[in-house]
Amino acid sequence: MSEAQAPEGKGGGTGAHADAPGGVGSGNPNQAAGEATKLIERGIEIGLAEPLRQLRDRLVGAFDELEVSAFRGELTLKAHPAQLIELVRFCRDDEDVACELLADLSGVHWPGGQKRESAQETTGWPAYEIGDEDGRIELDYILYSITHNHRFRVRVDLDDKEPRIASVSELYASALFMEREVYDFFGVEFEGHPDLRRILMPDEWEGHPHRKDYPLGGVEVQYKGTTIPPPDERSY
Amino acid sequence: MGLEQNLPSGILLTSTERLIGWARAGSLWPATFGLACCAIEMMCTGAAHYDMARFGMEVFRGSPRQSDLMIVAGRVSQKMAPVVRNLYDQMADPKWVISMGVCASSGGMFNNYAIVQGVDHVVPVDMYVPGCPPRPEMLMDGIVKLHEVIKQEQFVERPRKGESMEDFRRRTGWAVGDETDMPGWAATRTQAKGAGGESAEANTMGRLSETAAARGDA
Amino acid sequence: MSEPRGAAAASTLEPRHEFTVASGEWENLPDAVEDDLMVINMGPQHPSTHGVLRMVLTLDGETVLDNQPVIGYLHTGIEKNTEYRPWVQGVTYVTRMDYLSPLFNELAYCLAVEKLLGITEEVPERASALRVLLTELNRISSHLVWLATGGLELGAISAMIYGFRERETIIDLLEFVTGLRMNHAYIRPGGLSSDVPEGFEDRVRQVLREMPQRIDEFEDLLTENPIWVERNKGVGILSAADCLDLGVTGVMLRSAGIPHDLRKAQPYCGIEQYDFSVPVTETSDAYGRFLIRIREMRESLKIVEQALDALPGGPIMVDDPKIGWPSQLALGPDGIGNAKEYISKIMGQSMEALIHHFKLVTEGFSVPPGQVYTAVESPRGELGYHVTSNGTNKPYRVKVRDPSFLNIGSLPRLTQGLLVADVIAAVASTDPVMGGVDR
Numbered sequence: 001m002s003e004a005q006a007p008e009g010k011g012g013g014t015g016a017h018a019d020a021p022g023g024v025g026s027g028n029p030n031q032a033a034g035e036a037t038k039l040i041e042r043g044i045e046i047g048l049a050e051p052l053r054q055l056r057d058r059l060v061g062a063f064d065e066l067e068v069s070a071f072r073g074e075l076t077l078k079a080h081p082a083q084l085i086e087l088v089r090f091c092r093d094d095e096d097v098a099c100e101l102l103a104d105l106s107g108v109h110w111p112g113g114q115k116r117e118s119a120q121e122t123t124g125w126p127a128y129e130i131g132d133e134d135g136r137i138e139l140d141y142i143l144y145s146i147t148h149n150h151r152f153r154v155r156v157d158l159d160d161k162e163p164r165i166a167s168v169s170e171l172y173a174s175a176l177f178m179e180r181e182v183y184d185f186f187g188v189e190f191e192g193h194p195d196l197r198r199i200l201m202p203d204e205w206e207g208h209p210h211r212k213d214y215p216l217g218g219v220e221v222q223y224k225g226t227t228i229p230p231p232d233e234r235s236y
Numbered sequence: 237m238g239l240e241q242n243l244p245s246g247i248l249l250t251s252t253e254r255l256i257g258w259a260r261a262g263s264l265w266p267a268t269f270g271l272a273c274c275a276i277e278m279m280c281t282g283a284a285h286y287d288m289a290r291f292g293m294e295v296f297r298g299s300p301r302q303s304d305l306m307i308v309a310g311r312v313s314q315k316m317a318p319v320v321r322n323l324y325d326q327m328a329d330p331k332w333v334i335s336m337g338v339c340a341s342s343g344g345m346f347n348n349y350a351i352v353q354g355v356d357h358v359v360p361v362d363m364y365v366p367g368c369p370p371r372p373e374m375l376m377d378g379i380v381k382l383h384e385v386i387k388q389e390q391f392v393e394r395p396r397k398g399e400s401m402e403d404f405r406r407r408t409g410w411a412v413g414d415e416t417d418m419p420g421w422a423a424t425r426t427q428a429k430g431a432g433g434e435s436a437e438a439n440t441m442g443r444l445s446e447t448a449a450a451r452g453d454a
Numbered sequence: 455m456s457e458p459r460g461a462a463a464a465s466t467l468e469p470r471h472e473f474t475v476a477s478g479e480w481e482n483l484p485d486a487v488e489d490d491l492m493v494i495n496m497g498p499q500h501p502s503t504h505g506v507l508r509m510v511l512t513l514d515g516e517t518v519l520d521n522q523p524v525i526g527y528l529h530t531g532i533e534k535n536t537e538y539r540p541w542v543q544g545v546t547y548v549t550r551m552d553y554l555s556p557l558f559n560e561l562a563y564c565l566a567v568e569k570l571l572g573i574t575e576e577v578p579e580r581a582s583a584l585r586v587l588l589t590e591l592n593r594i595s596s597h598l599v600w601l602a603t604g605g606l607e608l609g610a611i612s613a614m615i616y617g618f619r620e621r622e623t624i625i626d627l628l629e630f631v632t633g634l635r636m637n638h639a640y641i642r643p644g645g646l647s648s649d650v651p652e653g654f655e656d657r658v659r660q661v662l663r664e665m666p667q668r669i670d671e672f673e674d675l676l677t678e679n680p681i682w683v684e685r686n687k688g689v690g691i692l693s694a695a696d697c698l699d700l701g702v703t704g705v706m707l708r709s710a711g712i713p714h715d716l717r718k719a720q721p722y723c724g725i726e727q728y729d730f731s732v733p734v735t736e737t738s739d740a741y742g743r744f745l746i747r748i749r750e751m752r753e754s755l756k757i758v759e760q761a762l763d764a765l766p767g768g769p770i771m772v773d774d775p776k777i778g779w780p781s782q783l784a785l786g787p788d789g790i791g792n793a794k795e796y797i798s799k800i801m802g803q804s805m806e807a808l809i810h811h812f813k814l815v816t817e818g819f820s821v822p823p824g825q826v827y828t829a830v831e832s833p834r835g836e837l838g839y840h841v842t843s844n845g846t847n848k849p850y851r852v853k854v855r856d857p858s859f860l861n862i863g864s865l866p867r868l869t870q871g872l873l874v875a876d877v878i879a880a881v882a883s884t885d886p887v888m889g890g891v892d893r
Contacts, residue, residue, distance in 0.1 A: 071824045100698040106840045106853035174701025177863035200526035202315040217349025231538040268501045273553035283618030298501035316527040350531035
């Protein structure tokens with residue numbers, strides 16, 4: 001994703017006035033929801049700037065089982081967990097890709113199960129979009145190259161009951177802390193990490209707080225004679 | 237007080253408690269216990285613009301053993317709570333705690349798994365200063381009110397080392413922050429007030445008892 | 455008994471044992487009796503660690519062989535809290551992460567939300583220019599706090615007093631504009647919460663007149679001060695390759711000679727139209743970082759001046775009534791803040807405006823599903839927001855890539871072989887803010 005283009009609208013890029021048909025993000029956000037999902041198919045060029053297209057071609061040329069998607073001018077490559085180490089090593093060592101920085105490693109928990117409708121229209125809770133699928137924990141590696149000034153995302157899906165994946169800490173030392181954080185908050189086991197233990201929660205803490213099945217954990221609050229339940233237990 | 241008015245000016249009568257109270261309040265040394273955003277405002281209060289040195293408090297002691305006042309400035313997380321209590325226990329009597337900011341007073345906007353909902357679950361608090369973060373003037377107002385309380389107070393019970401706050405309250409009747417006077421809560425005020433708490437509340441500086449009178453409370 | 459550690463060991467700074475920088479389990483720490491090493495705990499309450507950072511130092515005499523930072527003492531669960539509040543209220547949570555540069559947190563979050571909404575083009579120019587102006591002022595105030603606390607820790611108490619005095623002038627200005635001294639919640643998705651009041655320009659010009667002399671005073675006090683130089687030169691060296699490997703960005707990377715600044719590489723909010731340079735040094739030590747921060751303050755003043763001169767008129771919030779928070783705020787008799795004209799409009803004239811106001815205040819706007827990563831250059835490095843939306847009015851996941859988190863991760867390599875007093879100087883040069891580290 002080259003943000004040099006994005007806010008100014010030069011070339012592809014993001015924004016309400018992208019010229020491609022069914023362009024990503026028209027002015028009305030509610031309408032954009034359906035169209036954006038249509039665009040997440042393999043190889044659609046809408047929204048990607050030229051350097052990113054070349055980058056994508058290079059990566060897809062080297063690893064042919066990648067699923068490519070683009071959203072708001074950002075390139076995302078979905079890889080299989082077994083491919084991850086090879087792919088990340090290629091991204092670091094190859095001259096045209098040359099990602100010196102692992103900018104971010106984050107997780108998102110998409111739990112399985114039925115789609116939940118929100119109780120009330122007005123202030124509804126997040127409705128899970130997944131139908132009867134298995135729950136997954138999605139890991140996103142944001143790789144950034146300073147020499148070529150490009151940034152893209154490598155996404156890996158893991159099963160949410162026993163998430164485990166190889167660690168990239170030998171390739172990038174920044175992954176040492178970031179993988180510990182993902183372990184702490186999601187329970188993902190990184191094989192090969194030299195020191196996988198909790199980093200932000202106390203050492204004896206049980207549970208992985210950022211998972212969706214972990215409650216927010218607040219207390220009820222007294223206010224002017226009544227009590228108000230914590231945010232995750234309110235019915236409005 | 238009657239005798240003082242009949243004497244020529246320049247002669248002060250005092251009692252030992254008032255002298256001690258005045259001495260304690262006059263140079264209350266805070267321990268550096270800044271945790272988060274409120275710590276920056278506490279540093280601003282100590283800096284030149286809103287000087288705390290005028291109250292004899294610019295000496296922030298690094299070691300809790302040498303300080304009188306612990307200003308808990310910032311949000312106390314679950315991991316930090318035992319550390320707070322440890323530091324409080326290390327302080328020598330007499331010691332006071334100001335809970336600065338809403339996060340220290342009640343958990344603030346962070347009503348979740350990670351934050352202790354009010355540092356008074358961990359240490360006994362003498363003065364709650366709300367704000368997110370409180371302006372330096374608000375903190376100084378809280379400090380000045382605490383000075384007045386200190387000048388008036390007789391010996392006040394403090395928790396023993398390792399004693400939990402529930403045991404301490406059962407033993408002494410120390411009131412919790414949310415049980416004291418708040419608008420609309422007069423009906424639910426508990427009767428459990430220990431000796432020290434009662435006198436501190438009853439004969440604090442004129443402003444406070446004036447407010448109580450205006451509310452129509454005892 | 456193992457071989458006696460004599461003068462030979464003490465005279466060099468080379469570690470005598472190979473310790474993995476990533477550090478092993480707690481049980482593998484060297485035994486104090488057998489190995490003749492000391493394990494000392496520094497923090498979390500310590501006058502010289504920037505906030506609640508705890509470091510477990512393994513010392514051979516005074517030399518640090520290993521340094522395991524322990525963080526999490528300020529973990530607040532902000533990221534999980536944002537999942538239970540509408541998008542616009544996320545600003546108030548997120549602003550308290552890196553509490554010394556709150557406007558940067560807000561800016562990066564709002565840029566991410568605007569990117570998800572697809573309205574990055576539609577944010578008015580005045581809003582973008584004001585965003586740049588205020589964030590650069592925030593950069594100056596953050597560097598001033600760094601100078602103040604860094605100086606205090608190394609013994610330059612005047613630096614503390616001067617730094618906070620300078621910071622008061624900038625904070626006063628930010629209070630004039632946003633209403634709060636810290637944690638402003640001023641930058642909202644779509645623009646700003648309200649326009650700058652009358653007299654803003656004069657006050658900024660006054661700050662611009664005063665600050666350069668004040669920064670000169672700082673330089674006079676510290677730059678050629680032999681004590682300052684001795685304590686900072688050659689301390690805390692982290693080479694460029696190490697920086698990149700550890701994911702360290704910002705001033706630490708620029709002190710190692712790599713001129714990487716997101717304001718130039720991936721500009722945001724129209725910052726590329728302003729003329730400023732990015733200071734770089736080659737020395738990779740604490741003194742280089744000090745020089746860079748002083749120069750960055752001057753460059754930020756240049757940006758503020760240019761932004762003020764070129765400040766366009768116009769709205770400060772996107773036109774779309776489904777997103778734009780009704781921003782006609784004024785101090786009214788009820789103290790809540792809606793301007794009387796606005797109230798008469800929504801109550802009397804326009805039903806649609808009333809409906810939009812109601813929906814925005816109760817439910818908030820919905821954001822199309824997707825995932826973006828936006829990054830800005832905060833005073834500490836690359837501050838990135840990885841925001842996932844699932845189409846509702848609340849975020850699904852907000853992950854913050856905080857620069858201090860990775861800078862703390864670099865501490866083992868940074869402080870290897872240093873004396874204990876140098877550890878303090880090295881950590882200070884990293885400029886960590888524990889609110890961002892622990893979130």
